Amino acid sequence: MTEEVLEPDLPICDPHHHLWDFPNGRYLLPELLADIGQGHRVESTVFVECGAFYSAVKPQPFRFVGETEFVAGVAAMAESGRYGPVRACAGIVGRADLAQGASVTEVLAEHVRAGGGRFRGIRHAGAWDASPEIRVSHTEPPPGLYGLPAFREGFAQLAEHGLSFEAWQYHTQIADVAALADAFPETPIMLDHVGGPLGIGPYAGRRDEVFAAWAADIADLARRPNVWVKLGGLGMATLGFGFQKREVLPSSAELAEAWRPYVETCLEAFGTGRGMFESNFPVDSVSCGYGVLWNALKRIAAGCSAGEKAQLFRDNAVRFYRLDL
Template sequence: MPRSDLEEILDPDLPICDPHHHLWDFPTSRYLLDELLADMTSGHRVESTVFVECTAFYRAEGPEPFRFVGETEFVNGVAAMSASDRYGKVRACEAIVGRADLAGPDVGAVLAAHVRAGGDRFRGVRAAGAWDPSPEIEAAHTRPPQGLYASPAFRAGYAQLKDHNLSFEAWQFHPQIPEVTALARAFPETTIVLDHVGGILGIGPYAGRRDEEFARWKRDILEIAKEPNVVVKLGGLGMAICGFGFHKREVLPSSIELADAWRPYIETCIEAFGPSRGMFESNFPVDRVSCSYANLWNALKRIASGASAADKALLFRDTARRVYRLDEGRPA
């Protein structure tokens, strides 16, 4: 993979909680604890992370609805390794967001199984709803149907999240943001984390329409930000589907280039939600196609350079720690 030139780390003492990354071991790609630690210790002060589901290490046997719990079991083991101090003071996977079929059977029992498997680390569920009518846009990794978040079966399962004190992670494309807004209004007691500034599309029928689609996206972001139970992750813009084309370059971009491209989206979200409902994320290793981990955080620090120290603390660490309840007491 082409790499950008090594940059000096900006503001290296700023504490960071990275609230969105994955771990997997697929035939063509491996990103496990060793790779994550190499990124976390590349110069920025990343203190802890949150794992988000990615179809890794499901159980091979047992009832279908419970097979996803295998991923939580695996990640909880990785978190225990990190918590041993054998790899330093960083706390990888301090919280876990898993997968559950909220439209399927036995939702309550599946959620309880996740909570047991994750110990005191399981914090939420992601059910991807990313779908688009264009054949050029591939649906999310879990292949959701059109209109998942509005279906009665899904909402019946969704209603049980509050019984287990779990948040919901929404992953959809930007034309679908109103579907998440409707979900937030129907269930105001459940916290929704809006992934990747709402899921920007810039390929297929959206290519060459940056200004028009930005206006549409901004309108919907301002609307969903009115719902106090919604928080937003500020990142995920390095994905190829966003249409910036950085992944096609022989040499990956500098943090200055990244900041210039991403700033309109991130600044709009911060203005709409406020720093207390926004959290910077890496989305690694997915965003690795466009940048290094070190340059990604440099870019986010450039975007936030004019913020106060208090707001930086919220955006880079404290909002994530509050939303994922990382400072709750651990059982003995």
């Protein structure tokens, strides 16, 4: 489905997308730029780790650095201007095994080196659920990862390198992020995808119940000033909307109606100063196209002032990731 672009002159920094080349799909710079070319004014982006392009020759703790090396090359391609004005991958969030403890500091230093001035943080996903119907994160975390002593020993190294942390877990684990934020109040933490409310497996058919529990935890988490939130990831199949099963994908108006309660709850809790809209592409492409997604987010933000829109669509991302634009 294609739609006329709403507010085409509104500047956007897309603070969460991936690049990969897997047997079941490819999403590299040409595909990203093709999506951006649908008409929204996306000026810059932030890459977030996704398990692609790990090194096959580096020692085990450093193999994740291969992904950063690859993305830094993509960013350099974009900066050449040969592919247009978009500053793709102006910020890079990579992966490291923080559970290896204090020795992870050497891996972090290699990420910073490989990023060429663009490396900004680490995501060590902790999404886990006891149900076999719920897919655990690609990091295959144990339950309670964010509370493990070894993980926290590794987490403590982030501040030394000036890095933020990207938290990805399900709604049942939001309290773990709150405890982590309390333990490390000086380290900026980004909550991905509005905290991961589940709507599949044992959570299917319980949307109101899940929403109430999720909203209470979001309100509590937001009291930590070092925690920010990404407003997106709502097109993933895990939320249980079932859009990906439809022959004709939903319009931006329908998406906005479904997603609005989650976004507005986060904005009420975090304010417009600690939230940012994201695409989560290509993951969210199962539910909609890139252009339709940004239209949906613009519909949700229709009641915001011009200054609030500037914060949510660009300025907060540039500030959190300290982008040099």
